[in-house]
Amino acid sequence: MVKSSPAGHRPALFWKVIGLSGLLLLGSCNTAPRSLNPKDVPDESECAPLTPVVAPKGYAVLPEAVLAADSLLARTFSADALRTANVCGLVPQLRAMLATAPGTLARVVARQQVSSRLTDVALEISSTAGELDCEEERADQIADFLLDEAGSRVKNLTILAILLGALGTVATGLMSLFDVRKTIYRPVGIAIGLIGAALGYSSLRTSAAADIPFSHRRNALGDVWRGPTESTVFPAAVWNFLSRPGIRGANQPPLRQRLLGRWLTAGELGAKDADEKQQLEDLLFGAGGTYKADALRIRANLFDQLESTVNLMKSDVQQLAREVAEVE
16 A cells, blocks of 8 residues: 655645635725715815805995005005005095094094904904814825824735745745745745735835815815905905905005916926926816815915915004004
8 A cells, every 4th residue: 555645735724824824914994985974074065164254334445556655544554554444445434533623522433443353354354264273284194194094004005915925934944844846846935026016016106096076166275376356265355465456565466366377387386397287287277176185285385375364464553453442
C-alpha cells in the first residue's frame, strides 16, 4: 500500500490559510463612504431673514456734489460722518434737525428721529452680519463632514494596505516553507504589491473625491460679484456702504470692488488656473451646485471676509451718532 505524501496536501492547506487571511483582512476594514441624508444638510432658509429686505419709506442717497454744496452740513459734520449719513438715507433728517432752533423741543424731536433711524441701521448691520455668519457656518459644517468622511476612509485604506503588506509577507513565507515553485509565489507577491500600491493611490485621491449638492439661491456673494444697483439680500444702507466709492477713504473704490480684488488676486481664487477659477466662480456666485470640501472652505472664507467688511459699518454709524449727539 502506497502512502500519500504530506507534501501533496501542502498547497491545499496553503490556499486555505491565504483565503482565511484574506477574508479576515477584508472584514476588518470597511472603506464604504458614509452618506449624509439630504434632510440633514442645513438649508439656506435657516440663515435667511423672516421678512424680505425692503428699503425704508423715503430712503434716498444723494450725489456727492449735492452734499459738498451744503455748507451747513459740511460745517456741522465731518466728511466721513456725512458719507455714512448719506448711505443711511439720513441727509434730509439731518437738514431738518439743523433747521430747528437749538435747545427747542423741535430740535429734541428731530434728534430722536435721527437716532431712531441710526438704531434701525445698526440692527440691519447686525442682521446682515448674522446671516453672513450663518452661511459661513453652514458651509463649514458640510465641509467638516466631507473631510471627516475622507479622513475615515483614508485611515481604513491605510490599515488595509498595512494588513495586506503583512499578509503578502506571510504568504510568500508560507509558499517558501511549503516548497511552492517560484513561478507561483513570485507573481503572487507582485500582485499583492500592486494591490497595496492601488490602496495607497486610493487614499491620496479619497480626500478630494467626496462631494455633495449644496444650494444657495439667496446668495450674498452673488450680489457682491455682480454688483446690481439694488440688492435683494443686503439692506439698502448696507448695500450702499459696500457699493459707493469714497467710503472709508476719499477717492477710494467701493468696498465691494476692493473685496473682489483681494479674492481674485491674492485671495482664494487668485492661485487657480483659468478653467478652475471659472468653475469656482460659477459655483460660488451662482445658485449652487455640487461642492467638494475645498470649495466649501473657500465659500466659508469669502463669507467671513464679507462679514468683516460689513461690520466695519458699525464704527462709522457710531461716529455719526456721536456727532449727532454733539449738536446743540
